[in-house]
Amino acid sequence: MIPERFSYLAPSGPEEAVAALAAAGGSARILSGGTWLVPDMGRSAVRPTAVIDLRAAGLDLVEPVGERLRVGAACSYADLLASPALADKAPLLLKMAAGITGGRQIRVQGTIGGSACAARPSSDAPTALLGQGGEALIIGPGTERRLPLEDFFVGAERTALAADEMLTGFDLELHPGASWGYHKLKHSAGSWPIATAAARISTAEDGACSAAGLVLGGVGERPVRVDVATVLVGQPLEEGLLREAAELASSAVPEPYRDELASGEYRQAVAAPVALRALRDALLAGGVSAP
Amino acid sequence: MNVDRGANEVELTIELNGRSRRAPIDPRALLIEALRDAFGATGAKIGCLNGDCGACTVMVDGQIVKSCLELAISAEGAAVRTIEGISGNGGLTPIQQAFWDLQGFQCGFCLSGMLFSAEDLLARNPNPTEAEIREAISGNLCRCTGYQHIVDAIAAVSRDDS
Numbered sequence: 001m002i003p004e005r006f007s008y009l010a011p012s013g014p015e016e017a018v019a020a021l022a023a024a025g026g027s028a029r030i031l032s033g034g035t036w037l038v039p040d041m042g043r044s045a046v047r048p049t050a051v052i053d054l055r056a057a058g059l060d061l062v063e064p065v066g067e068r069l070r071v072g073a074a075c076s077y078a079d080l081l082a083s084p085a086l087a088d089k090a091p092l093l094l095k096m097a098a099g100i101t102g103g104r105q106i107r108v109q110g111t112i113g114g115s116a117c118a119a120r121p122s123s124d125a126p127t128a129l130l131g132q133g134g135e136a137l138i139i140g141p142g143t144e145r146r147l148p149l150e151d152f153f154v155g156a157e158r159t160a161l162a163a164d165e166m167l168t169g170f171d172l173e174l175h176p177g178a179s180w181g182y183h184k185l186k187h188s189a190g191s192w193p194i195a196t197a198a199a200r201i202s203t204a205e206d207g208a209c210s211a212a213g214l215v216l217g218g219v220g221e222r223p224v225r226v227d228v229a230t231v232l233v234g235q236p237l238e239e240g241l242l243r244e245a246a247e248l249a250s251s252a253v254p255e256p257y258r259d260e261l262a263s264g265e266y267r268q269a270v271a272a273p274v275a276l277r278a279l280r281d282a283l284l285a286g287g288v289s290a291p
Numbered sequence: 292m293n294v295d296r297g298a299n300e301v302e303l304t305i306e307l308n309g310r311s312r313r314a315p316i317d318p319r320a321l322l323i324e325a326l327r328d329a330f331g332a333t334g335a336k337i338g339c340l341n342g343d344c345g346a347c348t349v350m351v352d353g354q355i356v357k358s359c360l361e362l363a364i365s366a367e368g369a370a371v372r373t374i375e376g377i378s379g380n381g382g383l384t385p386i387q388q389a390f391w392d393l394q395g396f397q398c399g400f401c402l403s404g405m406l407f408s409a410e411d412l413l414a415r416n417p418n419p420t421e422a423e424i425r426e427a428i429s430g431n432l433c434r435c436t437g438y439q440h441i442v443d444a445i446a447a448v449s450r451d452d453s
Contacts, residue, residue: 002319007296008364034360038321039341042359049296053365078354103345103430104411108354109361189429190343 002041010053014139014168017052022141024050026163031055032074032114035106059113059168062086068134072169073113078104080112090172091285092180092198096128099182101190113167116152119159119222121257122192124184126153127217130225131182131198134172140165153222156257178202178211179286183277184218185270187261194262195219195270197249197278199228201237201286209233212245214275219267220253226275237283246276292367294318305369307332308376316363322356323347325363326373334374334403338432345431348404349373355411357430374403377410386410386448395444397435404431409445418449 011017021028028050031037040046059074062083069089071080077097080086087094093112100107101124115125116136130153135146141164149170152160161167181199186192196217204210209232217223228245235241249271256264294301304313307330314329321340326332326349338344340359347358350372378384383391386409396402405428412419412427419427424445425438433441 001317001321001324005296005319008292008294008318008362010293010365031362031365034362034365035342038360038362042321042340051362053362055365101429102342102357103408104427105345105348105355105357105408105430106342109342109356189425190432 002038003044004041004047006041006048007050008053009050010056012056012058014057014059014166017054017057018139018141018164018166020050020052021166022164024048028052030117030166032117033076033109033111034114035102035110036114036118036120060111064089065171067174068171069174070137070169070171071112073116073137073167074111075113075169076109076111077107081107089174089176090132092128092132092182092200093172095180095182096124096198099184100124101186101192113169116170117159117161117167119153119155119157121156121221122194122196122218122259122261124193124196124217127196127198127215127223128182129170129172130217130223131180131200131213131215132172133175133213134170136160136167137169137171138165139168146171150225156221175200175202175211179282181278181281181283181285183274183281185274192261193218195267195274197275199275199278199282201232201279201282203237203286208236214245214249214278216249216252216271216275219249219256219271221257224252226252228275228279242276242279242283246272246279248272249275292364294364301364303329303363303367305330305366305371307371308373318364320363322349322351322358322361322363322366322371325366326358326371329363332373332375336400336403338400343432344401345404345408345428346401348407348431350407350411355407372407374406377403377406384410386413386445389444389447390441393440393444393447395437395441397433397437401431401433401435405433405441409441409448412445413449419445421446 029048031053059072080097136152184193184196200213202211212232214226231245258264336346338346
């Protein structure tokens with residue numbers, strides 16, 4: 001039983017949700033999947049006076065919008081896994097969703113927007129979202145804004161959302177023709193990732209790398225881009241080059257995050273190997289022969 | 292359903308194991324608590340209350356969920372299946388029979404959750420590999436650590452169906 005009392009509202013759209021958020025004057029919380037909020041309320045780690053449940057708010061759609069893919073904030077990982085548009089256009093999110101820790105139940109319950117707003121350093125979604133690239137779609141009372149994902153994640157468990165704003169979804173870049181890799185280091189099936197990496201590689205007809213990107217998560221308080229393109233672009237992709245690119249990850253986070261699972265030194269030490277595995281995974285995914 | 296902060300009690304209506312049921316609940320109740328205390332369905336267990344152990348796993352609108360992570364009031368109007376209703380005819384389902392035959396449970400605390408995860412897997416993938424079976428029960432902890440017999444039981448059902 002949750003100790004504190006709260007009002008409960010399941011609005012039929014985001015505008016109604018934002019109005020309820022404003023009415024509560026900063027003491028309300030948005031409920032998406034509940035995998036963080038509900039147990040946090042159970043131990044009084046958070047004590048909202050109002051809970052605004054997005055289950056009926058219509059924010060669980062995946063749809064192509066122009067050159068981008070719009071993903072609703074309340075899409076569960078199971079929604080992502082079931083989306084043909086996602087499988088076709090954003091395989092990185094598919095890889096991420098398929099590997100979410102906690103079993104099928106958490107894939108059914110947890111949502112990509114909820115994980116983004118929780119902004120836990122070790123979570124998969126922030127790394128994959130920044131790896132995909134694009135914008136967070138945010139509404140407030142009478143306001144609407146788009147924020148590059150780089151600027152959405154501010155620190156450990158901190159986002160750029162103001163108290164009267166909510167995330168409605170993401171407009172994600174697609175990078176047609178790119179191959180995607182994802183790797184996470186965790187020490188048992190049920191434990192938290194310690195470091196995560198999302199990699200993107202495009203190759204030209206002659207086999208040389210034409211574009212590349214890498215995002216490293218878990219090592220810092222927020223996901224960071226590692227500029228692997230400076231090493232990879234224009235070069236034929238082979239193991240030595242991938243190693244050289246991955247090595248950039250070891251110095252990407254000057255002050256690493258630490259928690260009970262791993263020290264900062266450990267996280268920094270595993271950054272390059274995790275990045276390398278994500279780059280190799282991207283090469284394999286693209287059908288390019290592995291080095 | 293919208294609930295006022297001052298409310299001590301609300302009426303929750305769910306379809307529980309195929310029957311429409313209505314009961315008063317505290318609006319702060321978790322779904323697992325409402326199922327056990329208000330509706331008497333005590334087969335689903337409370338373990339960690341943190342979404343880790345999976346002992347509270349039930350099916351809501353056809354999908355397996357950890358019912359300690361759901362507010363009961365969020366389930367208004369939902370179709371909920373618990374272990375009490377897992378078999379339509381009062382006997383054992385093929386998965387339950389396989390758990391029985393192969394000693395797929397020891398103390399039984401994780402059993403109802405394991406059965407739902409097994410059923411969910413086999414509905415989506417009738418012939419899973421051992422790795423797929425282990426992945427499918429990765430959200431369910433067996434405190435007796437009896438995983439091998441659980442995996443054997445699920446594998447046996449998939450063989451029977453093929």
